[in-house]
Amino acid sequence: MKKVRIFLASSSEMAAERDAFRNFVSRENDRLHGRGIYLEIVQWESFSSHVSRDGKQVEYNKAICECDMAVFLFHRKAGKYTVEEFDTAVGHYREHGRPLIYTYFKGKREDVTEAAESDTGVADLKLFLKRVEEELKHYCTWFRDMNDLWCHFDPELNKFLSEKKKEPAGEDSAGKGNTITDIQGDGNVVVSNSDGTSISINITKS
Numbered sequence: 001m002k003k004v005r006i007f008l009a010s011s012s013e014m015a016a017e018r019d020a021f022r023n024f025v026s027r028e029n030d031r032l033h034g035r036g037i038y039l040e041i042v043q044w045e046s047f048s049s050h051v052s053r054d055g056k057q058v059e060y061n062k063a064i065c066e067c068d069m070a071v072f073l074f075h076r077k078a079g080k081y082t083v084e085e086f087d088t089a090v091g092h093y094r095e096h097g098r099p100l101i102y103t104y105f106k107g108k109r110e111d112v113t114e115a116a117e118s119d120t121g122v123a124d125l126k127l128f129l130k131r132v133e134e135e136l137k138h139y140c141t142w143f144r145d146m147n148d149l150w151c152h153f154d155p156e157l158n159k160f161l162s163e164k165k166k167e168p169a170g171e172d173s174a175g176k177g178n179t180i181t182d183i184q185g186d187g188n189v190v191v192s193n194s195d196g197t198s199i200s201i202n203i204t205k206s
Contacts, residue, residue: 001036002164005067007089007099008043011079017106018043018073020146028157037161042067061088069160070099071153074140075106077121078128090136102156103132103140104149 006025010018025039032039042063061084064070070089072082089101105112112129115122132138143149 001038003038003040004069004161004164005040005042007064007067007070007085008041008073009070009082009085010073011075011077011082013075013077014073014106017075017146017149021071021073021149024146024150028154032161039157060085064088064099065092065096067099069157070101072101072103073106073149074103074125074128076125078125083128100160102153103138104152105129105140105142106144106149107142109142 008018008021022041025041029039060081064085065088070085072086072089074082086101086103089099093099093101112122112125115126129140132140141152143152
């Protein structure tokens with residue numbers, strides 16, 4: 001089974017959208033199961049609540065670097081930690097080519113650009129949007145509702161999965177190769193591939 005890890009981030013105002021996105025992915029997993037693919041959503045709610053030695057945000061940032069894709073949702077604010085996670089994803093992408101980063105804004109661009117400066121949350125979002133567009137030369141995607149969001153993301157996901165098909169045999173999304181998973185009897189070794197297939201090799205002493 002090939003696992004594709006998707007980091008999902010947003011400020012608390014987008015909690016309902018995060019839940020809806022997870023539901024979309026869950027239904028997609030039903031379809032992809034027959035192809036040996038599993039989409040794993042990684043978000044802060046997935047982590048244990050115990051005290052972390054270096055702080056939970058360090059764990060979240062580490063998880064981002066282990067993901068294949070990173071999806072960021074925005075509406076009326078750009079939270080401090082969401083921006084930090086975005087910067088972590090960008091830094092790791094520049095160095096390693098992953099995760100692929102997708103930014104989605106709910107509403108219309110003018111809702112942000114024409115908002116009053118007195119609105120602190122929107123002011124921070126304006127600065128973030130300007131930095132992303134001017135420094136990264138990246139133009140964010142705007143969506144009306146969750147169906148619209150999925151219409152934007154679904155083609156990107158299918159394109160990504162098509163590219164994964166072209167990877168050399170024996171490598172999964174984390175770049176791991178074949179592994180010995182079982183030893184049966186005298187000299188029978190079972191080697192499992194990342195695509196779910198396996199071969200049995202008989203090793204005898206001369």
